[in-house]
Amino acid sequence: MQITIRPGDTAWYYSQLFQVPLILIETSNPDKNILSLTIGQSLEIPGYMLNEYNVQAGDSYWSIANRYQLPIDSIEIMNPNSNPQDLQPNQTILVPVRIQDLLINDIDQYTYEKFIQDLTMLQQVYPFIQLRNIGNSVLGKDIIELQIGSGSKQVHMNGSSHANEWITTPVLMKFINDYVLALTNGQTIRGLPMLPFYQQTQLSIVPMVNPDGVDLVILGADAAEEFRDTVLKVNNQNPDFSDWKANIRGVDLNNQYPALWGVEAERKLSSPQPRDFPGYAPLTEPEAIAITELTGERDFSRVNTLHTQGEVIFWGFEGLEPPESLTVVTEFERVSGYIPIQYVDSYAGYKDWFIQEYRRPGFTLELGQGTNPLPISQFVEIYEQTLGILIANLYL
Numbered sequence: 001m002q003i004t005i006r007p008g009d010t011a012w013y014y015s016q017l018f019q020v021p022l023i024l025i026e027t028s029n030p031d032k033n034i035l036s037l038t039i040g041q042s043l044e045i046p047g048y049m050l051n052e053y054n055v056q057a058g059d060s061y062w063s064i065a066n067r068y069q070l071p072i073d074s075i076e077i078m079n080p081n082s083n084p085q086d087l088q089p090n091q092t093i094l095v096p097v098r099i100q101d102l103l104i105n106d107i108d109q110y111t112y113e114k115f116i117q118d119l120t121m122l123q124q125v126y127p128f129i130q131l132r133n134i135g136n137s138v139l140g141k142d143i144i145e146l147q148i149g150s151g152s153k154q155v156h157m158n159g160s161s162h163a164n165e166w167i168t169t170p171v172l173m174k175f176i177n178d179y180v181l182a183l184t185n186g187q188t189i190r191g192l193p194m195l196p197f198y199q200q201t202q203l204s205i206v207p208m209v210n211p212d213g214v215d216l217v218i219l220g221a222d223a224a225e226e227f228r229d230t231v232l233k234v235n236n237q238n239p240d241f242s243d244w245k246a247n248i249r250g251v252d253l254n255n256q257y258p259a260l261w262g263v264e265a266e267r268k269l270s271s272p273q274p275r276d277f278p279g280y281a282p283l284t285e286p287e288a289i290a291i292t293e294l295t296g297e298r299d300f301s302r303v304n305t306l307h308t309q310g311e312v313i314f315w316g317f318e319g320l321e322p323p324e325s326l327t328v329v330t331e332f333e334r335v336s337g338y339i340p341i342q343y344v345d346s347y348a349g350y351k352d353w354f355i356q357e358y359r360r361p362g363f364t365l366e367l368g369q370g371t372n373p374l375p376i377s378q379f380v381e382i383y384e385q386t387l388g389i390l391i392a393n394l395y396l
Contacts, residue, residue: 001048001096001125003077005041017074018045018096020184021195027128027150044127047184048096050078055091060084068095099125100185104177107170108376109218112141112211118173119144126180134206135290138248139225141211143290146176149202154298155393158206158291159306161253161350162245162275163213164373168306171367171383172207175390189391197394204298209287212248217241217373224248234272242373245275247285252276254305256288257353259317264348278348291350295358302328302361303354304393308374310366311385316342317355317362325361328396332363335388365389 003014011034015022026034028044037043053064061084065072076084078094087093103125104118123129130147137143159168181187182194208214215223216231220239224231227248234250235241246252250272255264261282269277283289295303313336315321315329321342329340351362368374368382 001045001050002042003045004080005037005039005043006077006080007039009037009077011035011037011043014043014045017071017077018048018098019186020045020047021186023150023195023199024128024183029127030130045096046126046128046180047099049099049125050094051097052092053095055087055089055093057089059087061087064093064095068097070096098185099181102174102177102181104170104173107174107379110166110170110173110214111218112208112215115169115173115208115211116142116144119146122177122180126184129176129180134294135286137210137212137287138285139212139227143206143209143211143287145294146205146207147202148176148179148205149198149200151198151200151202153201154204154300155201156204156206156295156298156300156303157306157390157393158209158304158350160207160211160214161209161287161305162307162372163210163217163247164242164245165306165308166208166214166217167308167374167376167379167382168367169207169214170379171306171386172205172390174383175387176205176207178387190388192391192395194394197391201394203394204294204300206291206294209291210247210253213244213246213253216248217244230272235274241274243274245372246273246277247287249285250274250277251279251285253285253288254307254350255279255348256282256285257292257348257350258282259349259352259356260347264346282348288350292353295354300354300358300360302363302393302396303351304363304365304389305350306365306367306386308366308372308382309368309370311337311369312339312341312366313389314341314344314351314364314366315361317347317352320359321355321361322359325355325363328361328392329363331392331396332365332389335392336385338365338385338389 255278
């Protein structure tokens, strides 16, 4: 919600008026010095939307404010050209409405289009969410990173590297929505206040690493555009792409990283496939390149990549993981019930590469149980199990 600064107003006053933490106003306006505001300048206030209200006979700012449980000045500031002493029936005024419910509700068949629509809506209401395009998929879709938080500790999460594990994207998106809703309403999640975590940790989240593959699984061959005939051939002309894990070129993105990639290449399939083909060389695919370049630009203290299924947490790689990894995974186990597994005979994944390159904790979280793609009917259970891990990444 955008307001226009009046004489004498301060960011602190707006924080009190709208009951929003000052740090959220500051980070919602990264291009402004909130300690030195200019009259007439616009300012974003997070956690609100504007409603149009048609004045009824007998209405006053006081009665309208009382109806919406708002301070009178919050209505005055939104209607600088209206005379509160001369309200006319059917006159339209703007009323700020605090968002107190989740914005993201439609999580079934969570296509790239739904994802982008939800991102846009979240960022409009919560402008302290910073969005950045870190690269493009084979078909040119933007690979979007969200940054949330003002702290010095940086933690990364990503989802949907594997196409038919797309349920990991709405898991991350619901967490984002829960988190920002709690921040702007002074609420807790599982009894924990969120604002101290916001000030401690900056989250980097790439909810959909493989948008082309996700759309292929959900929408079918037509979503592959110029690769339509190719993916049908690779899939043995089967129009059902439920088993497809790869990107649109048939490369498994979580076998693309240069961490014993050659071992995987020797024993996996040698041509494009719905799953398990590691490519003709490491880091040939733009989606994997985008994640490695993002990681190289930042100072992530740990990374988490969300997959399905198994209710386990893979956390080691060739003995290169630091002692801190055990501490973190023990807490992850406590808050989720997932089983930690230190080593597994699988290489060239993102967490493998991160541990190898940075000697910092990396985790592959396998959400849920069953056959991929997991049914959306499992979403509530999966989310509740995973939520503890996502929150733990804020406070550990």
